[in-house]
Amino acid sequence: MSDERRGGRQRPPARGRSAQHRSAQRPAERARRTDPARLTAYTVMREINQGAYANLALPKLLREKRLHGRDAAFATELVYGATRLSGLYDAITTRAAGRPVEQIDPAVLDSIRLGAHQVLGMRVPSHAAVDETVALARQVNGSGAAGFVNAVMRRISERGLDEWLDVVTEGVTDPTEALAIRTSHPLWIVKALRAALIGHGRVAANGVEPELARLLEADNAAAKVSLAARPGLATVAELAASGAVASSTSPVGAVLPDGDPGAIAAVREGRAAVQDEGSQLLALAIATAEVGAGAITGERWLDLCAGPGGKAGLLASIAVQRRIPFVANEVNAHRARLVEQTLSAAVAAAVEAGTTVEVRHGDGRDLGGLTPGAYSRVLIDAPCTGLGALRRRPEARWRRRPQDVAALATLQRELLASGIEATRAGGVIGYATCSPHLNETRFVVQDVLRKRDDVELEDARPLFLDAAGAPLPELGDGPYVQLWPQVHGTDAMFLAVLRKR
Template sequence: MSDQRGDGGAPGRRSGGEGGRGDGRRGERQRPPARERSARHRSEQRPSERARRTDAPRLAAYTAMREVADGAYANLALPKLLREKGIRGRDAGFATELVYGATRLSGLYDAIIALAAGRPVDKIDSNVLDTLRLGAHQLLGMRVPTHAAVDETVALARQVNGAGAAGFVNAVLRRISEREPDEWVDLVSEGVSGPVERLALRTSHPLWIAKALRAALIGHGTAQPDAVEGSLTALLESDNAPAKVSLAARPGLASVDELVDAGADRSGLSPVGATLPEGDPGAIAAVREGRAAVQDEGSQLLVLALTAADVEGDATAHERWLDLCAGPGGKAGLLAALAIQRRIPFVANEISEHRADLVWQTLAAARAEARERDVSLKVRHGDGRDLGEVEPAGFSRVLIDAPCTGLGALRRRPEARWRRTAGDVAALAGLQRELLASGIDATAPGGLVGYATCSPHLNETRFVVTDALRNRDDVELVDARPLFVDPSGQQLPGLGDGPFVQLWPHLHGTDAMFFALLRKR
């Protein structure tokens, strides 16, 4: 659920508002000169305010930031804290924006903090640095009035970092408040050479990711080399924008109409999708009961594409479907529902025992429907690289949602860009190739293999598939683009030069999902 919560965007001009938080969105307001703002800020600081403890949302945000620093995932740690503290509604949204925005934009904020503090951030205590990042995001990326952003963050620092640190935080944030966001961006960009380097800093992306995404835009046929900078800017900025809450109605178990009746809006991309403008998806009965699920529209579309293509030859005689890397079960849930509708046996395979358990739980509603219709549905715990030997030529459709760097879902996972390294791409390459080879081996002649990643990186997408084609002559590529259609049946635009499909957040509003369709000869 929390993967798709609203959260912080890239720095922009702030707009004022009543109270200490604002609504987390950016806007425009007239600001007095810096000297006047500083004087007014000092006059507004009363001793009773300086001594008070911080509010619950800011404290929860700081606690989540420290857990993320220790290796936790924001989308798991923060909701747990919010539930434990009873923080709901706008306060929960405010805390979520704080954590997601401050984490995503920490690369840019660290450069600004270093200038304002007059020292490198590696010389600042990590606990204090997280407090400063939260304050910087309120000042530079949210609609929080300057005095409230500074006063509340200083109160937080006094509570969690100590009185001495609170004075330091006060001085740094006051210095940050003296400039507009665009002024700070220009200032920290001085001396940075190269357009990609400056763009990476401004949008708070590691340089290796910005370069890899630039190569992917060109390599997938989305942008021409002489006009790629505009596309790259739009893509990197989309990584810092809130991702909408997308829902998938699992056919035969729920309908889009049911989701719409519960307050969602019908998707313009996916025939089984809807988007939730606000509120908790778990409050919708179909989601709570597993008949529908929170799922990116790109993930929905690639499952629908695999099931819409025609199988041929031996595969038509006894259809049988497989999800080779099923954990934690999102795509398996949609694929299983479609298989049950057609009375086709379905197998979900997962190497991790814990994730296999999650798949089993996710498929609870589908399993009940399968029993009712007398359709075989199994969850298998095993290594997908061996399945081609265990089930030789036994499946008519195989989905391989391969483990990847997740560079296509950076907007949903705020800490991912800072944890991944270029070395992770090479480390995953062998696994991806082995899984694809095993999936092809497990496919019946005339059957289909769908290879998918939530990353557009060329070394995880095109190069993996072309290597498979180079090493064997029993498989051929199928143009997948005509299978990606909206609810009206029209092919989606901007899918690349084919036969692969590459979706993009800045073009389609989805995660940057890659999909290749192969047919066993």
């Protein structure tokens, strides 16, 4: 492999690089390898670069490498932080390396991103962060690349984060573009979130900038590990006895301060699950909404787009408690199998209760025509860009493109129309996304309603109650509910509740 391919030929500009940078480490340090936590983080970063998802790849590798406690937490912060902030770190690296990051080998760039996060985003002393990053680069990228990484990392460590932020935004005259750089978000996402804050009535246009900054900063904060106790299968008290803390936001929620959720018996057995509190509240809202008299007799529930099964698991357990048949439908075969796994405890409980929990594999757009008026309660958790869950899905902001919104728009409208068709008179339909983008939320519902006279909007706000049974605050003017991470501490979930006439 050439020096250029390793990122080793073209060094950053002068400043006495050769002798100083070589002598900065003792010979014994040059030969040593990095620690397992950093190596694990690097391995996951490379998997993400190849298309993997952090929330799936990281836990798997942590188990394989038997990393627990502080080491697992350190590796997790490295992966999530370096991935979230890679846009900012790449801008800094461009200045420190004296060339665009596109000219740096991607594997070497991942090593630098991990090092930059330790220097600028964590409490790792600069000298330790530089030395460990060089050791990592020597181990995984080669000795030639290690010299390049050493030079870049020492240049990065010469300034603090605030100074670097000023450097990389110098000359940027558009405040929104500067904010995008400083908060490490693609510009199109920043513009979309700005429009969403205004369009959902969170703030007026003339006061949106401070709230937008708060939202983007919340996107970059590590999300807490939230657990949901599935009613009838587990309790919040059981989760608390396993080390979690009862949520003040969700009646069925708990927060795990540290540790592996998979070590909790209720989670392993599918009686509880890792689930954002906003997602929990949304499922509870659908289960709480009153249905008309004509829809109560022979009641039956449907999750039209159930994969990977979080909301379906909560709804199914409630349906079993009420002895109501429940159907979870998923178009993707692999995700349908995931739904089967996460609903296994509910399926077993349904047998004992004399009811059914069924997982189907099929296109949700067809269900309305195949089973018209068959369900009294329908959830359409539509595929979306996921812009409301960027703190949990660190790679999503870099993979999504503006054209994805338009590509999903038709699908979202077709799924909502199908869900309405599948609902009987007096029944309730919930349209949900984990994105606040106006083209995925309000505009979808409004477009579908304009073409129909058999369905009407309900006010969803009274359905959102916290753990104490009090109305969740700051839900806006309605009838929709849009949650926000900087306000509610949840993902930015959207819900519209409709009723079939």
